[in-house]
Amino acid sequence: MSQERITTLLNENRSYLPPEHGKTSAWVCGAEEYDALCRRALEDPSDFWGARASQLVHWFKRWDKVLEADEVNHKYKWFTGGKLNASFNCIDRHLISGRRNKAALIWQGEKETDVRCYTYQMLYTEVCRVAHALSSLRIRKGDHVALYMPMIPELFIAMLACARIGAIHTAIFSGYAEGGVRSRIQGCKARVVITADAAVRGGKFKPLKANLDPILEKCPSVAHVVVVKHAGLENVHMQRNRDIWWHDLIDDFTLNPDFPCEPMDSNDTLFLLHTSGSTGKPTGVMHSTGGYLTYAAHTTQWCFDMRDDDVYWCTADAGWITGHTYGVYGPLSLGATTLMFEGIPTWPYPDRYWRIVENFRVNILYTAPTVIRSLMRMNEAWTERYDLRSLRILGSVGEPINPEAWQWYHKHIGSGELPIVDTWWQTETGGAMIAPMPYATKLKPGSASKPLPGIDATVMGSAARDGEEPEAGCKAGHLVIRRPWPGMMQGVFNDEEKYQSYFSRFGCYASGDAAEIDQDGYFWILGRIDDSINVSGHRLSTAEIEAVLATCPEVGEAAVVPMPHALKGEGIYAYVVTRDEVPWSADLRAKLRDAVRRDIGALATPEYIQFVDGMPKTTSGKIIRRMLRKIAGDSYEDIGDTTSLAEPEVIPKIISGHRNLV
Ligand code: ATP
Ligand code: MG
Numbered sequence: 001m002s003q004e005r006i007t008t009l010l011n012e013n014r015s016y017l018p019p020e021h022g023k024t025s026a027w028v029c030g031a032e033e034y035d036a037l038c039r040r041a042l043e044d045p046s047d048f049w050g051a052r053a054s055q056l057v058h059w060f061k062r063w064d065k066v067l068e069a070d071e072v073n074h075k076y077k078w079f080t081g082g083k084l085n086a087s088f089n090c091i092d093r094h095l096i097s098g099r100r101n102k103a104a105l106i107w108q109g110e111k112e113t114d115v116r117c118y119t120y121q122m123l124y125t126e127v128c129r130v131a132h133a134l135s136s137l138r139i140r141k142g143d144h145v146a147l148y149m150p151m152i153p154e155l156f157i158a159m160l161a162c163a164r165i166g167a168i169h170t171a172i173f174s175g176y177a178e179g180g181v182r183s184r185i186q187g188c189k190a191r192v193v194i195t196a197d198a199a200v201r202g203g204k205f206k207p208l209k210a211n212l213d214p215i216l217e218k219c220p221s222v223a224h225v226v227v228v229k230h231a232g233l234e235n236v237h238m239q240r241n242r243d244i245w246w247h248d249l250i251d252d253f254t255l256n257p258d259f260p261c262e263p264m265d266s267n268d269t270l271f272l273l274h275t276s277g278s279t280g281k282p283t284g285v286m287h288s289t290g291g292y293l294t295y296a297a298h299t300t301q302w303c304f305d306m307r308d309d310d311v312y313w314c315t316a317d318a319g320w321i322t323g324h325t326y327g328v329y330g331p332l333s334l335g336a337t338t339l340m341f342e343g344i345p346t347w348p349y350p351d352r353y354w355r356i357v358e359n360f361r362v363n364i365l366y367t368a369p370t371v372i373r374s375l376m377r378m379n380e381a382w383t384e385r386y387d388l389r390s391l392r393i394l395g396s397v398g399e400p401i402n403p404e405a406w407q408w409y410h411k412h413i414g415s416g417e418l419p420i421v422d423t424w425w426q427t428e429t430g431g432a433m434i435a436p437m438p439y440a441t442k443l444k445p446g447s448a449s450k451p452l453p454g455i456d457a458t459v460m461g462s463a464a465r466d467g468e469e470p471e472a473g474c475k476a477g478h479l480v481i482r483r484p485w486p487g488m489m490q491g492v493f494n495d496e497e498k499y500q501s502y503f504s505r506f507g508c509y510a511s512g513d514a515a516e517i518d519q520d521g522y523f524w525i526l527g528r529i530d531d532s533i534n535v536s537g538h539r540l541s542t543a544e545i546e547a548v549l550a551t552c553p554e555v556g557e558a559a560v561v562p563m564p565h566a567l568k569g570e571g572i573y574a575y576v577v578t579r580d581e582v583p584w585s586a587d588l589r590a591k592l593r594d595a596v597r598r599d600i601g602a603l604a605t606p607e608y609i610q611f612v613d614g615m616p617k618t619t620s621g622k623i624i625r626r627m628l629r630k631i632a633g634d635s636y637e638d639i640g641d642t643t644s645l646a647e648p649e650v651i652p653k654i655i656s657g658h659r660n661l662v
Contacts, residue, residue: 014403016410016443019417022392026305026439034440034453041454042483048454049078049294049486056297056333058093059084060263063290069484074503075491076484077267078291085261086270086293087164090332091127092261094120103337106311107153108356110200110343116153120335123157125257130161132253133246137192137224141166141262144272146190146222148172148181148208150199151342154228154246155318156328158194163270163289166262170272173319174199174208175619177643180282182215187284187493188272189221194246198231202347205231213237266290272493273321275427276618277644279512279528279626284493285321285427292430293329295487299431299452300330303421304393305438310363311390313339313356315371320620321427322397325487326366330431345371350378354386354413365413366395366421370621372405377556377579383412393438395421399622400525402547406445424448424525426511428502430487433457434523446547447522456483457523459515460506476516476539478529481509514541531625533562534570535603542625545606548599549574549592554582559615559623563607563632571607573632575654577614584611608632610661614650616642627651631658 018030028034041048046066053063063082070076094100104123107116118126139145145167149155155171162169172184185193195212198205209227216222227236228246238245264270270289274282300306304326312331316322318340331338339360345353353375357365375382394414401409401422410420419438425431434457436449443449451457459477481488488509492499502509514526526532526541533540542560549558557577565571576592578584589609597605616624630639636655642648 014407014445016419016445018419018439018441018443023439025307026437027302028305028437028440030440031442034437037453042456045454045483052298053079053082053290053294053486056301057084057290057294058089059290060088063266067484074500074509076488078288078486079266079294082266082290083263084266084290084293085164085166085264086289086329086333087127087131087160088261089293089297090160090163090329091120091124094335095124097335099335102335104332105153105156106337106339106360108339108341108343108360109152110203110347112355118153123160126153126157127160127164128257128259129250129253130157131164131259132257133226133249134161134165134167134192135259136249136252137226139165139167139192141264141268143167143192144170144188144190146170146172146185146188146193148174148193148195148212149228150174150196150201150208150230151317151340152196152228152230153340154194154196154230156340159271159318159324159328160332164259164261166264166268168269168272171319171324173317173619174206175201175317175319175646178211178215179641180644181212182218184274184284185215185219185222190219191221192224192226193222194226194228196228196230197233197236200231200342202344205233207233209233209236213239264289267490269490271324273324273427276320276620276622278618278622278624279530283427283498284495286490286493287430287487288490291486291488293333295431295485296325296330297333299435299487300326300336301334302437302452303423303432303435304364304366304395306331306334306336306364308335310392311337311339311360312364312366313341313360313362314366314395315341315345315353316366316368316397317620321430322366325431345375346378349382350375351382351386354383354388357388357391358386361390363390364393364395365391366397368398368621369396369401369405370399370617372396372401372409373550373557376405376408377577379580380412388413388415391418393421394418395423397423397425397432398620400527400543400547401446402543402550403446404547404550410445419443420445422448424513424523428489428509429481429485429511430489433481433485444522447518447524449522451523455481455485457481459517460510475518476514476526478506479511479513479515479523479525480506481511483508516541528625531561531629533560533572535565535572536568538603540572540600540604545572545574545596545600545604548596549576551599552592552595554578554588555592556580557615557623559625559628560606561625561629561632563629565607572604573628574606574609575612575615575628576609577612608661610654610657612650612654612657614647616650616654617646619644619646621646628654631655634662
């Protein structure tokens, strides 16, 4: 079997040097400093992480040991013996550091005039009130509290109130359907659920409390439901002795709101959060207090070069890890101003993000390729009418950003100058792992660049799926992390076997993603190991073929999956969403095939190209290729649970399109 790899992403040879302007005041300035930090961090990790933990985090009691590692069971305890509280770090200490009256949280509601702003002092008061309120519901250290809430300030406040008490919060994305919500509440036996009357999305109300009521019939652990009046829905059913309005509950604690922070052990759990479920059943990931918080602050400061007067906007919903680390814990522990938006980028018009950037003079914008691609499909005039000059750094997370989308982001949002910080990481890793430093790293569009200082990432085995032959001497393979880092998950909730499965193949943490390392040491994420394609012995990556399809101006989004093929083992099946108003045609199919043939080679040419209106996506916006793979292979029956999709109605449409095509 030929082991040749065909690559085109690696032919992406455009590169961008870090901007000169502002460089000297950067946290990490220039390639030499970056290299020196990497060397130091790997030579003496304890010293490196210990220094970061003392610079960035306030400890009630200093740790005895930076790392206690149980290599046999792959259990890593950071800053053992240390005592701290995440809420204290995100709020209290800023009250005495001159940031008392600084904006901690700016909230933009879906309606343009719905804006709220909390200074650090105001945030303190609110969080203390809610901590009192939760405590009055008998929530104590170690209890689980589920948060099924829209993107409103009360969500961040509830997270920080839980952290203050030492309760473990579990955020449940408000877009989830019944099953996802129930299993998460049942799984952790939450005693209290906090929700709202409704979430507002695209001009419509999603009645969260009404959705929750039937779910709770099968959740006996839940003693109380706290409901935020957000959308002002009428006739919200409130069950006696169980349900209580948020405003009524905190009303009792308006006079003397101080609530002392519970001193937590560094290895006490801060929160439980599920992965996005792109590859299967979501995993319940647990994060520690000391290690996680250190890593959140560390990566926020260095990857986004966070400065004291920055307005920082991470667009991710706090139902996902990105919203936790880069919406709440990272920026607030640094005393920054974090912006929160309840709404979608395209409603009422596709200029929503740029209005917000202009209105609040946002300096750092961190969003996802799915957003960038959806806005790219629209006319550029939606961006051009806004003054985006406040922006200093752009970020991307969630999926590989194809070079075409990168270039668009760079040109139209970043005026051809701003650094784009493409951050590769996972719920399990707690924070960014492979990412550039904006003032130190040369950028290559489509590559997340190099591992951060202290992160020992490499590739092992081959890019093959389990059970396939490894390719010898290859720089492509399973992306693994050889040494522990403070943001690493503590464990998988109630599933030790799943936790161990991350380590079983290579003896170190295996991410489940495939990557290739180029001659400069840059990492190119090729997609999930499970998604890679083997055509006649040639290993092809989904990300590469998709990136080529996306270079055609007619293409808005592309997803590539393997399909069974009698001769080649596997063939390639491509799903394509065209840009606005581009008609589907046989000519376009031929053109797309030609593009792949020309750029990658005949072997990578798709057998079929199916035009679709939309892709099946997780609610966090990631394409679920396993469903597309099932359809391409004609097995519609075991397609899996489609109710958790952002738009479940796309599936029957794709199936009928597939039937007509093949
Ligand atoms: P599940 O683990 O349940 O299948 P998931 O892996 O999508 O879902 P997350 O932890 O939210 O859940 O996402 C992590 C994954 O997202 C990574 O493993 C990677 O595949 C992808 N990813 C995140 N950021 C990037 C990036 N910058 N470049 C490429 N891929 C990325
Ligand atoms: Mg995952």
